[in-house]
Amino acid sequence: MFTKHLSKPYYLDQLESASRRIAMTHHKHSEIEHWRTKLLSNYYGEKKILPVLTHLSSKESRILFDLRLPLPDHSYCQIDVLIVTRNFALILEVNHSPLPNLTKDYRFMHVNDRIESRMPDPLSQAELQAHQLTYWLTMAGFQSIPIHYFVVLTSPASFIHPSYGSNSQVIHLDQLLTAFQSLDRLYNSSPLEEFELNRLCDLLVIEHTPYQPFILDRFHLHKTDILQGVICPECSNLPMKRVHGRWYCKSCHHTSRNAHVEALKDYQFLFGERITNQRACAFLKLDSSTAALQILNEVACEKSGLNKTLYYVFNE
Known part of the structure; x- marks a missing residue:
């Protein structure tokens, strides 16, 4: 069951408008375009994962896209896809970067142009999200739910770098269904009753706080910069x-x-x-x-x- 459907992020709409309305010669245009491209790639990756998730959608599993949950330290737990069952919760960190060698040392190496750039390691991001979600669930009174996570590569050109070894938490899109089924078979008992699962998912939707900044402040722009x-x-x-x-x-x-x-x-x-x-x-x-x-x-x-x-x- 899709509890929170996939939709185009409001922030992506903001970035697209800013990209159209800021002159290409403006010193902030390249930064805006970088974030627009990054967010668009992530959104495209989530759209690619959607058909696979329909096979997981049932009365026993709830799927929520693009969650952003507030934490007491004024930060946020941001999750691309969260699957919640009566037995466990599963975080999916979706990655659709073009032609990356996904390495464990915080780098993406773009093969075509031989440019190497430092970016956050998706596996570390997923691990952090798991810790944050554990804390959030404990605060909400759901401390008994096991939490797992996968990094899902949705680009056909992506491959897993040897630095990850045999880590089964980094998978390709075509492995997701099998990985989920293997995880599901690990559990014989359910820490949640169905009404508790419903209550938890309702709370997740209520607590979701979308990112909708005033974009001129976000990029230190003036009204006169807008065409x-x-x-x-x-x-x-x-x-x-x-x-x-x-x-x-x-x-x-x-x-x-x-x-x-x-x-x-x-x-x-x-x-x-x-x-x-x-x-x-x-x-x-x-x-x-x-x-x-x-x-x-x-x-x-x-x-x-x-x-x-x-x-x-x-x-x-």
Whole structure:
């Protein structure tokens, strides 16, 4: 049973908007692009693991994607995939890095360009998550649950470096089902009753705290660093111009009725869910506040305030 489904991380949406709206010559663009690529790779790896997990989904197992549980020291236990059964809990640290030699000494060596870069060892990350989850479960009154973990390599080009030896906790995606079944056979008794399993999974969902930073602060950006205007969906040029109810691109001559929708999504991910008519007019580079008002009335799900304090809240 999928208790917490896989969904695109809000932070990834934020990074994608920032990547589109920060000039490539900006000194922060490469850093933003690094994190966007990293998070997108992880999300793609989780999507690849999804079909395999459907074979594990049953009344006896609960699957939760992308958990972020608060800890008393103000840190967080972040888990790609958590499988909870009545017998044990299993952490899956998903890795979809392109062409890595996965080594135990905290390195990924990219074979194609011969560039070696230091990154956290996924096995050490999974081990840390197991310790954090054990502590969290104890605090929640579930101290009797055994916790296991696997690092799951989802890229076909990945291979396990000899430095891991015969460590069975680092596996390829096609080994996951067999590994789970072998683990399940180890247990003859269940520390949890079904109602306790339900209560635990409900608590995990309630305690989940998604990462949704104010991205300008996260990367020390200013509002003036953000490129304004509607981006052309055909050639990515900006800004498009509003002409007789349509958006027109001077570069490729493409026209669109609703190109402003993606622009306003960018605004939401970068600045928040509230926008005023004045800010919409400036961000969309509209000559008419009446046109901005018409657009906001189409896309907003609610509005509040009066006159100059009137703001709109975006639809989901």
